[in-house]
Amino acid sequence: MIEDLSERLNRINPRALQQQLEQGRAESGSLLGIGGFNLDTSLLATEANARSTSRFIPHASSATDSVRWSSRPAAHSDEISSFLLAAGEVDLEKIGAFVQSMIDEFGETLLRYKGILAIPNENRKLIFQGVQRVAGFDYGEAWNPDEARISRIVIIGKLLPEEKLRAAFLDATGTVGQSVEGPLAA
Structure with a gap:
């Protein structure tokens, strides 16, 4: 399920960086001030993703935790x-x-x-x-x-x-x- 979400996000915007979080804790400086709306000289996802190893992949921190998702029905295709x-x-x-x-x-x-x-x-x-x-x-x-x-x-x-x-x-x-x-x- 988590892999499916990551793949879906990648289809929507392959340039968006993702990172793995544990209990909502993100790497310092990885969410704000990242220049996500700056236009740089690279428009290719492969070039943008090569600049960072971070990929957001939510996961539970232990076997007893669970990842919660909304009850919204799955869309047949992304808008x-x-x-x-x-x-x-x-x-x-x-x-x-x-x-x-x-x-x-x-x-x-x-x-x-x-x-x-x-x-x-x-x-x-x-x-x-x-x-x-x-x-x-x-x-x-x-x-x-x-x-x-x-x-x-x-x-x-x-x-x-x-x-x-x-x-x-x-x-x-x-x-x-x-x-x-x-x-x-x-």
Whole structure:
């Protein structure tokens, strides 16, 4: 049951760090001030999880203790999902139109979205993030010469049509039917 919950949480947000607790005691400094909403240069779950060995896995502290769960009926599928969109360099106007269209149509169900974009003829990474209809962006650090210039967007939302958004993204980036080199999946 605990493993099932951990797997479910990982499907909802593979970047969320988990840690094992004993009687609700967490590692010092592991819950507050962790920069969970900071946009860093990594959007991949595998890269984020490699930075910490903590994974939250509730458990009983002894054989006589029990873990208590709510009596809420199990959902057949989660309403909240996350997915990664990736392409090479992207045209700023086209990707801007995609993001604006996504916000216009799904703003109320977009819980969080963030991305690092490779813009042609720009040596800095364009970093953006948002919650529902509020978004911001700025240029960040320069791309390393040996770094693949891959644009990535992570979207977390409630009942989002992943395939529709994926198709619109691929259309905006001109990568329909193409593959992007490098590690894209989390």
